[in-house]
Amino acid sequence: MEMCLEPAGSETVSVIVPAYNAARTIGETLRSVTAQTHRELEIVVVDDGSADDTPAIVQGLAARDPRIRLLRQANAGVAAARNAGIAASTGRFIAPVDADDLWHPAKIERQLAVFRQGGERMGLVYTWFALIDGKSQVVQLRHRPCHEGDVLAPLAFHNFIGNGSSALIRRSAFDRTGGYDTTLRARGGQGCEDWKLYFEIAEHHHFGFVPEPLTGYRDLPDNMSSDVLQMLRSRDLCTEDLLPRHPELAKAFQSGRNRLSRLLFHRAIRLGRTKEVIRLAEAIGRYDPAFLAVVIASLPLSAAKGVVGRLLPAGGYQGHSNTAFARLDPL
Template identity: 75%
Template sequence: MDSTVSVIIPAYNASRTIGETLRSASAQTYGNLEIIVVDDGSRDETPEIVRAHAATDSRIRLVTQANAGVAAARNAGVAASHGEFIAPLDSDDLWHPAKIERQLQVFRDGGEDVGLVYTWFALIDGQSRVVQLRHDPRYEGDVLAALAYRNFIGNGSSALIRRDVFDRTGGYDPSLRGRGGQGCEDWKLYFEIAAISQFGVVPAPMTGYRDLDDNMSSDVLQMLRSRDLCTADLLPAHPQLAKAFRSGRNRLSRLLFHRAIRLGRKQDVARLGLSIVRYDPLFFAAMVGSLPISAFKGVIGRLWRSGGYQGQAAGDFAGLNPL
């Protein structure tokens, strides 16, 4: 398989990380790539950094547009590309050098029915140090019900997608931004792909997903709005999955609630608590009621102490050997 893979990188004020992200794309052991960076109206040095990398790697190309949001930027990159496979990569994430090669092998082994292959990810910090290695889903084949419950892929940089399958979906949904719900564009696309094709997985942490305070996913209420908007769009065609959608929404809100507690974000805890009560008061009561008294006291104490969570670095993602 010598197919061209189109790497699509949306970038907005990404000068801190775009250079390292481009280096991880350029270093892939599979070399037949086109690397398209869509600058989404950046006001920093992002375009200049991309041009400098393009001067030393002819596979890199810069596309510019007025700020329109991540979904529009990804779609613009796909429209400007020519590869048989689409490889989204966020401007602050990293890839293991063998990521694309190993995903293409899964496509070869799985045949034409496989429309998307994802990888596990390592959570990395601002210095590209691995802070968590707990992502290990093994969903493959028909994954529609599993995706209704949760986005087990977990980020926008792990998937490799057949172009002809991508073209049969609506692409990334730019309307979420206008509706006040950016954040779940990738989950919605994955669901639409799962409705028409099979999934494959590389069971190794080949993607470095960066966890920063200013990530879109750190806006907890926006993430819930995004999930709700996507569910409202998807549910009419899949009413049999209503219970999975609802349970998955509760799962996400619980994870965000616990994360806000761990990070000591009192305002987020209060807002999430109110959101959960409004959506499913019985679930909120069960969630709080399941905490033992000692744990509940510990939660309150952490909320009022100063300082936040300090991740324990487990190593450098560039040096990780998942093979």
């Protein structure tokens, strides 16, 4: 029996934009949204207690484009802002975009095409992203994941979607989740709200993707993801919530956590953030001392000695045996 599908143009997409002190970028972000070739959009900007000109900029753009609507709330965090925007919207599809990211004009149109091909079980379609700098220039084009269909195991390992602005989500799939987890902020672990939501959607639905870099993800020093220890705590809190439902994925969760910590560790070294390097090494060691040995062993000898010297000033790492570091001894 042939499935009858509505044309893409008949679908209203709810674009949700959480914004906190985003005056520098919100105008450019909204212009990239309103330039979409798929025109049936409702654009809900949730000002999360900004102290700058963010609301005024949004109101100015809304006066010229009736699809834009501004909601305001006391500062409650990105998860609460996204949930508020989604609750106030009506579209069959939900498209979150952070207030400093950008979209290619054809992003939504091409994602809807994948939804039409995938049928009702398709719950989320993502795109590849381009890393952009503060001047909106592309600085990296390495994001090329190809996970589709049942993606629960790959998601347990890592957030291959990579950001909160590239997903297009079927509302019925979102409604089966608990929404973006606002408790992570209260528990001192903001940062992995996207990953947790994607995982909860993947528990019941398939994923699709558009193999083009249609999302511009801005990587700035003050991004939430730049708080490396908070990101690790956020992942740990999410894992604590998700693992009891999927004990068969324990290895993937652990390997993914180690992967993330190693990436953050190497980035801190590359940026010369010595204190951050030591704090990350301590966090890795508490979680998996043997993996810390592997990470340090991969460093140049002088760097490895420096890290070990800071971690073991009194001949031991916070109660752990020195045997984990035996392979680091050049003698």
